[in-house]
Amino acid sequence: MQRAIDLAVENVRLGLGGPFGAVVVRDGIIIGSGANSVTATNDPTAHAEVMAIRAACRSLNAFQLTDCEIYTSCEPCPMCLGAIYWARPARVYFAATRADAAAAGFDDAHIYDELNLALEKRTVPCAQILRDQAQEAFRVWRETTHRIPY
Numbered sequence: 001m002q003r004a005i006d007l008a009v010e011n012v013r014l015g016l017g018g019p020f021g022a023v024v025v026r027d028g029i030i031i032g033s034g035a036n037s038v039t040a041t042n043d044p045t046a047h048a049e050v051m052a053i054r055a056a057c058r059s060l061n062a063f064q065l066t067d068c069e070i071y072t073s074c075e076p077c078p079m080c081l082g083a084i085y086w087a088r089p090a091r092v093y094f095a096a097t098r099a100d101a102a103a104a105g106f107d108d109a110h111i112y113d114e115l116n117l118a119l120e121k122r123t124v125p126c127a128q129i130l131r132d133q134a135q136e137a138f139r140v141w142r143e144t145t146h147r148i149p150y
Helices: 002-013 048-060 078-087 098-103 109-115 131-143
Strands: 021-026 029-035 068-074 091-096
Touching (some): 002 021, 002 068, 048 068
Antiparallel strands (some): 021 029
């Protein structure tokens, strides 16, 4: 955990991004690490946890982290939590809370709130279109024998 916190502090001191760091550990060894680089890369998905997951998956040449643990300097935001669930680590540890992040100006409470709203009531309006046409991709997936389930 201390390495994740150190990455967060170093990231801010070097002016590379926000105060967030994360590491992925397997068998006691860090196999992936990341720090928030949203502003440095102009990539809103470049959160510390996502960066660490990407690095760990490259390191393992796999898209799941089932034998791994993730240590993150702060409670994961909804996006990172989604990425974590998709990566399927054994466990996640975090240091600061989402309330601590909000106090520093990183408040994601509105995203949690938005998830419970009807599509048309969300801040970023969402609408479903072309559902019937989209079914073709699922049909092809079900019929393909070379697919890799995840």
